[in-house]
Amino acid sequence: MNDIQLPAIDYAALLPMLIVFGAACVGILVEAFAPRGWRFVIQVSLTIGGLVAGLVAIIVNRDLEITTIGGAVTVDGPGLFLQGAIIILGIVSLGLIAERRLERGGPFVAEAAHAANSDGDKRQEREPGATEVFPLTLFAIAGMMLFCVSGDLLTMFVALEVFSLPLYLLCGLARRRRLISQEAALKYFLLGAFASAFFLYGVALLYGYAGTVSLTGIREGVLQSEQSGILLAAGLALLAIGLLFKAAAVPFHVWTPDVYQGAPTPVTALMAACTKAAAFGGLLRVFNVAFETTAWDWQPVLATVAILTMVVGSILAVAQTDIKRLLAYSSVANAGYLLVGVVSLNGAVGSSLFYLIAYGFSVLGAFAMVTLVRDSEGEATHLSRWAGLGKGSPLFSALFTFLMLGFAGIPLTSGFTSKFALFSSAWDSDQSVLVIVGVLSSVVLAFPYLKVVVLLWLNPPGEETPTVSVPSMLTRAVIFAGVAVTFVLGVAPSFLLDIVADAGPFLAK
């Protein structure tokens, strides 16, 4: 009764997450007590301050390698890199979330639960939006940070829920086109809850197999356990379904286009950049730490999923007529490329991390530009409306063309260097089939991007071409960051490649 061992806690390792979680809690108190007119300014400064402080704490921690709180958190090189990536991408996407010039009152409404087109819903279209989005974003980002450094599957599950629940809510807050926004929130929530249940069932079976939920414990259990291998296989399969759902891999991708299209574009950007990084951070850690020694069993399955994801994502992207859905299917295909990195195990961890940063910045820039093309109905996302934009808005079209070429993997963009790094490390890890499929699918995927470019420059403008709005400094900064990083990582990627190489393998003991 009196010999409970308290786990050792390394507060320095937890500090980045404590800062962001703390800032989120303070944000809730600001919502409770600050006068209405001041909330927006306070929340924006608090959120950016919290994220920057968290980033500083990560940089201070950069050489840390430790497992703490009884194995619940494992801070190591890749974990810290992913945390830093998520925070940086989060700070950038905050520019879109805080944008208030494009739309009176911001891109969000105050109450998600009003029935679409009801009186209350029409009234809130003219009112300033919720400032709760800032603490919600902070909670989501902090959850993603914890997800990337989870040392056991239960912590991972809690982190998964912590970052998913705010995202479900944020999806339903779009100011325009309320109905598909609510549809997106409901679909994401129902399917996400379903996937969480799979994850949890997998954890239970793995506990039955290894007698522990810690990743390193399962690693040892794989070698020593006397339980039936069916428990391991079933547990791993269910666990992988939960993770692959968040990563938007085929056949668990069906929610992606609907949610990406319906969610407010700033939230879509946050999901495409940060959630992607977190989901693959979790996948990489689980497969590299817990199941590396049983790789022969799962590699063929995951390779099949990767091939399906690349092929289905790129082919369906060709058929899209809506720019947000196109980017959604492109994010599915990119999930396939990243899965090639997961299948290649330790050899491709560094290049996967590089890919996540490169893709994250490009996709943030692209979605930032999507928010600018507007008519009286809000964002005009149907591709036919984009025809001939190059005539009236050459700068906008030039920048968007550059990002599209980046996605298509043209040299001098990060799309090329990141795919090259990822595929060459996968080739070195003997995944030649996957690399060939990956290269072929990225050729197919280049077609929809180039179709958009042709549409912008060569097609005649339609009867009512939407205007390209002039945003505030915030969205401009996001577009600048997206384009600049896409270019810099395409021309001089070596500094970041050195950093990801230094990050080293996941801590597996």
Place this chain on the structure above:
Amino acid sequence: MSLSQWVPLVVLFTLATLFALFSVTIAPYIGPRRYNKAKLEAYECGIEPTPTPPGGSRFPVKFYLTAMLFIIFDIEIVFLYPWAVAFDSLGMFGFVEMLLFIVTVFVAYTYVWRRGGLDWD
């Protein structure tokens, strides 16, 4: 491993199946039949099931808010009980951690209170 240790489980399973079959079969024959409006409702929980026009309509979410608030405190109690039982062995560390936990729950509570989540009308 002998199969005999599973016998109680099989007995329980059989009894449960028989009981379910028995009660469902017998209920229409021996139960009183007094039809009224409430019999037609899905749940007799106090909310009028709204006759929704096509396309959806508004319905009160007061119960829903109360239920969510209940969950906040429910979860708090779930963690407070084991802490209270092991208070002596957890000592100062447990006390401080539990205070921090209560503070975070209180943050959510304050938000609800300030934003009018506790007003019934």
